[in-house]
Amino acid sequence: MEIRVFQIVVPLLSLLFAVGLTTRYRKSRINLREYLFSLIFWSGLAVFSLFPDEISVFIARVFGIASNVNAVIFLGMGIMIYLIFMLYGEVRENRRQLTDLARKIALRDAEKETEE
């Protein structure tokens, strides 16, 4: 099997990030769920870089897409769009909580002034 440059760089980088993640988990900067999810992601990326053709052909066959490159791109875009929607939902929830908090503070201060 011919070894390409990215098949060395990507696994090494993934290993580096996994070590960093483990350190952060040990220092309780991230919880177990975040640690495992991130570990799975970086491991998956490393595996994909080692067998890119085999995995992309498999994905193309599963989704019925002729080109394996398109299959990976479409899958990646789908995952990104899903994540963007999730992020947008989180941002909206944060905005709502911020507004609720600002309102609570405003009304509490108004009540205090009335009592004075």
Add this chain to the structure above:
Amino acid sequence: MSKKKFVTWVCLPAYNEAPVLQEVISELRSEGFHKICILNDGSTDGTEELARQLGVLVVSHPINRGAGAAAMTGIELARRRGWQHLAFMDADGQHIAHDLHSLHEQMYTQQCDLVVGSRFLKTNLCIPRSRRLLNNIANGMTNLFARGSYSDSQSGMRLLNRKAIEAISLKIDGFGFCSEMLMEAENHQLAIEEAAISVRYTAYSISKGQDLQIGFTTALNFLWNLLFR
């Protein structure tokens, strides 16, 4: 409901309106409205301090959250304090205080729960073309999803009775609350009427209102809330 028993608190959502605040409050007082509340939405130009000096009730958000957020704070305050009538008016001097009497007249004669002041019921008003266009788009969108047909869904001059105060809850922080309030009122089977009002456009008030970009974001927010909430 006896007309004499209308005791109305006038709430003005305000963000950086120090240049015109004194005039607006003086005008309200000259029209007999002495129960005034400034809903200060995180202003940084001394609006809060000026409002206190002018002797009105001030409720202040610590940070800017938007006109809709300020309006909902006003509604929540009205609920807590048992206010029977709550009027909203813009703090930028665009509205004419005298028109609040028209809203009261309409509420009294029609026995309705929410009156919206409409700039487009009078034909002789000089409204900038850009404003007409934005309002036409906003009205079109609101009327598409609402049961009623409103001539000025984006008007900030409104009068709510106690039933409307208790029923209406706003979730949109920005200018989309104007349409949201109408839809909320419909959902709670409140009686809604419009009353003709005048408007005073100055370079200052035009700079404070919605522009195309804000209008676009407002529309997106409104649609998102409609579809996903």
